Amino acid sequence: xxAAEEKPDPSIRLGAxxxxxxxxxxxxxxAIDFRARxxxxxxxxxxxxxGKSTLMRILQGxxxxxxxxxxxxxxxxxxxxxxxxxxxxxxMVHQEFMLAPGLTLIENLILASEPADGFGRIDRAAALAKAxxxxxxxxxxxxxxxxxxxxxxxxxxxxxxxxxxxRGADVLILDEPTAVLAPAQVRELIALLRKLRDEGRTIxxxxxxxxxxxxxxxxITVIRNGRVVDSLPRSSASREGLAEMMIGEVxxxxxxxxxxAGTPVLEVAGLSARDLRGHAALSGFDLTVRAGEIVGIxxxxxxxxxxxxxxxxxxxxxxxxxxRLAGAxxxxxTLAQRRSAGLxxxxxxxxxxxxxxxxxxxxxxxAGHHRRPDLCSRGVLRRKAIARHVGDLLDRYxxxxxxxxxxxxxxxxGNQQRVVVARELDGDPKLxxxxxxxxxxxxxxxxxxxRCLLEYRDKGGAVLLVSEELEELVALSDRIVVVYGGxxxxxxxxxxxxxxxxxxxxxxxxxx
Amino acid sequence: MSAxxxxxxxxxRPRWLRILEPLGPLAAAFALAALVLFAAGHNPIDVYTxxxxxxxxxxxxxxxxxxxxxxxxxxxxxTAVAFRAGAFNVGVEGCIFVGGLAAATVGFTFVGLPxxxxxxxxxVAAVLVGSLWMLVPGLLKARLDVDEVVTTxxxxxxxxSLTAWLVNGPLLAPGSANSATPMIADAARLPKLMPPxxxxxxxxxxxxxxxxxxxxGNRTALGFETRLAGMNARFAAASGINVPMLxxxxxxxxxxxxxxxxxxxxxxxxxxxxxxxxxxxxxTGIAVALLGRGSALGIFLAALLFGALANAGATxxxxxxxxxxxxxxxxxxxxxxxxxxxxxxxxxxxxxA
Numbered sequence: 073x074x075a076a077e078e079k080p081d082p083s084i085r086l087g088a089x090x091x092x093x094x095x096x097x098x099x100x101x102x103a104i105d106f107r108a109r110x111x112x113x114x115x116x117x118x119x120x121x122x123g124k125s126t127l128m129r130i131l132q133g134x135x136x137x138x139x140x141x142x143x144x145x146x147x148x149x150x151x152x153x154x155x156x157x158x159x160x161x162x163x164m165v166h167q168e169f170m171l172a173p174g175l176t177l178i179e180n181l182i183l184a185s186e187p188a189d190g191f192g193r194i195d196r197a198a199a200l201a202k203a204x205x206x207x208x209x210x211x212x213x214x215x216x217x218x219x220x221x222x223x224x225x226x227x228x229x230x231x232x233x234x235x236x237x238x239r240g241a242d243v244l245i246l247d248e249p250t251a252v253l254a255p256a257q258v259r260e261l262i263a264l265l266r267k268l269r270d271e272g273r274t275i276x277x278x279x280x281x282x283x284x285x286x287x288x289x290x291x292i293t294v295i296r297n298g299r300v301v302d303s304l305p306r307s308s309a310s311r312e313g314l315a316e317m318m319i320g321e322v323x324x325x326x327x328x329x330x331x332x333a334g335t336p337v338l339e340v341a342g343l344s345a346r347d348l349r350g351h352a353a354l355s356g357f358d359l360t361v362r363a364g365e366i367v368g369i370x371x372x373x374x375x376x377x378x379x380x381x382x383x384x385x386x387x388x389x390x391x392x393x394x395x396r397l398a399g400a401x402x403x404x405x406t407l408a409q410r411r412s413a414g415l416x417x418x419x420x421x422x423x424x425x426x427x428x429x430x431x432x433x434x435x436x437x438x439a440g441h442h443r444r445p446d447l448c449s450r451g452v453l454r455r456k457a458i459a460r461h462v463g464d465l466l467d468r469y470x471x472x473x474x475x476x477x478x479x480x481x482x483x484x485x486g487n488q489q490r491v492v493v494a495r496e497l498d499g500d501p502k503l504x505x506x507x508x509x510x511x512x513x514x515x516x517x518x519x520x521x522x523r524c525l526l527e528y529r530d531k532g533g534a535v536l537l538v539s540e541e542l543e544e545l546v547a548l549s550d551r552i553v554v555v556y557g558g559x560x561x562x563x564x565x566x567x568x569x570x571x572x573x574x575x576x577x578x579x580x581x582x583x584x
Numbered sequence: 585m586s587a588x589x590x591x592x593x594x595x596x597r598p599r600w601l602r603i604l605e606p607l608g609p610l611a612a613a614f615a616l617a618a619l620v621l622f623a624a625g626h627n628p629i630d631v632y633t634x635x636x637x638x639x640x641x642x643x644x645x646x647x648x649x650x651x652x653x654x655x656x657x658x659x660x661x662x663t664a665v666a667f668r669a670g671a672f673n674v675g676v677e678g679c680i681f682v683g684g685l686a687a688a689t690v691g692f693t694f695v696g697l698p699x700x701x702x703x704x705x706x707x708v709a710a711v712l713v714g715s716l717w718m719l720v721p722g723l724l725k726a727r728l729d730v731d732e733v734v735t736t737x738x739x740x741x742x743x744x745s746l747t748a749w750l751v752n753g754p755l756l757a758p759g760s761a762n763s764a765t766p767m768i769a770d771a772a773r774l775p776k777l778m779p780p781x782x783x784x785x786x787x788x789x790x791x792x793x794x795x796x797x798x799x800x801g802n803r804t805a806l807g808f809e810t811r812l813a814g815m816n817a818r819f820a821a822a823s824g825i826n827v828p829m830l831x832x833x834x835x836x837x838x839x840x841x842x843x844x845x846x847x848x849x850x851x852x853x854x855x856x857x858x859x860x861x862x863x864x865x866x867x868t869g870i871a872v873a874l875l876g877r878g879s880a881l882g883i884f885l886a887a888l889l890f891g892a893l894a895n896a897g898a899t900x901x902x903x904x905x906x907x908x909x910x911x912x913x914x915x916x917x918x919x920x921x922x923x924x925x926x927x928x929x930x931x932x933x934x935x936x937a
Binding site (some may be wrong): 274385387406407408410411417419421424425426427428429430431433434440443448451452453455540 | 803824
């Protein structure tokens with residue numbers, strides 16, 4: 073084994089060697105290598121789906137690599153779970169904070185390792201003393217008796233970090249820590265991280281925001297499609313260089329296509345909507361999709377693209393604006409009404425929203441169409457007609473199956489998605505809202521689904537395509553609208569799509 | 585959790601296994617109860633033989649078993665209907681009380697009406713009142729995501745106490761010391777099928793409803809939508825199904841059937857409403873629905889089992905020194921094993937998904 077040959081280098085506090093993790097057909101981590109030196113901030117940079125989260129889960133002991141090892145103090149190590157990772161000094165602040173609601177900040181700080189007196193009662197004085205000590209260390213001052221719910225987000229984050237310190241972690245993994253922060257708070261966080269680093273702690277900073285990475289990191293590892301593209305010191309990194317590494321090259325540039333787009337099918341004007349946390353996600357958003365046109369939405373996750381799709385489908389409420397489908401305002405309509413007006417929706421969450429995995433394929437293939445006159449008369453399902461229809465439909469989309477009655481969950485990911493695409497394109501919808509249409513699908517399935525979308529467009533369908541796969545957007549879209557912070561930062565036509573340009577717009581640059 | 589499993593049909597396992605599967609908890613429960621009997625100094629085989637003979641030994645005993653099964657078919661059905669939409673309604677017991685009182689009140693108030701009018705009127709009253717009783721929990725679950733287990737359970741206590749107060753005060757039979765309404769008019773009585781047995785036309789109503797339920801569940805768009813909503817509410821919503829409205833509808837339907845169970849019990853068996861009207865038919869109905877896996881045939885067989893236990897249990901204590909509590913023990917253990925098995929199936933299915 074390599075471990076025996078290679079001498080452990082104790083200056084490497086945390087690292088990975090050849091870490092590989094496969095989920096079905098998807099290679100989430102492909103021989104990942106990185107080395108975070110003690111007393112440095114090491115950034116891991118990558119787009120969505122690059123494999124960052126999988127790597128973090130492995131470093132935390134939540135998941136195990138199929139092959140390869142974690143390096144701890146330069147030597148191979150493995151964690152049975154997060155508790156063991158903690159015991160060996162590795163702690164993590166998750167993107168979704170993990171503080172217990174209903175408790176105060178100090179109670180959260182000491183949770184799971186409370187200082188207690190001889191009777192098992194919590195020693196509040198000792199806890200507070202420890203909290204003050206950590207405060208001084210971090211250079212902040214907090215009101216520790218505030219309930220978690222009342223504390224602002226950046227305070228909660230600081231408590232999360234202090235909690236790791238309280239429990240003795242000297243390696244802090246921060247997953248997209250600035251996603252919830254305002255710019256001034258980001259600067260404070262960066263100052264705090266620098267301070268902790270200077271005291272000898274090691275910080276793993278996961279992000280796709282290049283400015284922050286360049287501001288805080290000593291070393292940067294870029295990953296894309298589960299592979300390490302490069303590891304380089306801050307001094308030799310540039311914003312443009314990193315963006316290019318994150319996004320990569322498109323293998324085949326699509327040909328420009330003569331404008332054949334027809335009448336507007338989807339017209340969105342002045343749309344404002346909020347995300348699940350209630351923050352403004354879209355403001356004054358305008359968008360038109362015409363018949364015979366695929367319009368792609370590009371953006372780093374969380375910049376409003378999910379809310380665009382949810383507003384058009386009616387799954388989220390909008391604050392302002394109009395949404396027209398084939399000329400008629402649908403903003404006040406339910407999803408059922410929108411569907412009968414010609415909307416189809418490919419959910420990004422196939423397992424939970426796109427399909428009912430426990431139900432037979434046949435039922436999945438008709439759900440939503442089951443009240444159509446050819447399938448149902450006066451509220452009674454026409455079983456023979458349904459069986460025939462489903463058989464034809466699934467054959468046309470080459471869904472590999474033993475029986476139409478087998479549960480959808482027993483199909484492979486690619487075949488599941490074929491069922492969804494078959495159902496959604498059934499009945500000639502006017503507009504297809506396609507979110508992450510090829511997520512978790514293997515290469516052959518991707519090709520098939522892409523051809524379905526193009527064929528639908530060529531027959532005059534309108535497609536609103538939301539995808540994290542930039543290559544997919546470029547390959548399919550006639551126009552790409554780039555969003556950042558809930559606004560359009562630019563628009564790129566088919567054929568003229570320079571990836572560098574899209575990448576720049578995705579990171580908040582303006583179109584020149 | 586249970587609703588998901590109840591609502592789904594599994595196609596990967598052979599058919600015979602699916603049919604035999606619910607027998608597992610039964611066998612386990614009878615084995616455990618046998619141990620209890622043995623420890624108490626009884627011969628379990630003798631006791632079980634006696635139970636079987638008492639339940640099914642003659643046409644009169646079968647009639648008594650079917651009569652005991654009638655309310656359980658209805659309460660099992662009421663529970664299953666809500667389950668199907670993903671709502672765990674444990675408030676059917678309360679519906680029996682309010683529905684029973686409503687039917688009895690109509691039955692002793694409009695004494696001049698002919699049977700063809702009075703009987704339907706009394707049953708409709710039971711259905712309406714039972715249905716209304718579930719309106720608030722249904723709305724709370726659908727609109728505010730308030731846990732229906734809590735609200736419906738609490739409503740049971742209110743229903744039992746409210747009806748007890750009514751029959752002690754405003755609706756108390758004149759000259760009666762018991763907490764009971766006056767007897768209903770003869771025209772309001774459900775006809776007996778095999779006199780002198782208590783088996784009455786209510787059994788036919790229950791069977792007819794089971795048949796309708798099977799057709800509705802397998803053949804209609806609404807039945808299909810309800811099943812999808814119970815299995816995966818997000819998917820159902822994304823397919824354009826109005827899930828909250830469906831939950832309200834199914835809670836109302838569940839309450840209606842629960843109220844009907846009370847009405848039939850009042851008009852067919854008791855002849856009036858008395859305090860302590862139901863010996864827990866609503867709760868046994870939960871066991872019936874769980875054991876029957878939400879299918880019409882399953883509900884019928886499970887209701888038959890518990891009806892037989894209740895019927896035979898009542899008589900065996902006359903002929904042996906076996907206490908009637910053994911029936912409760914059997915019923916309880918069957919339920920625990922049935923729920924455990926469902927949980928196990930659920931975990932296994934999720935692991936394989």
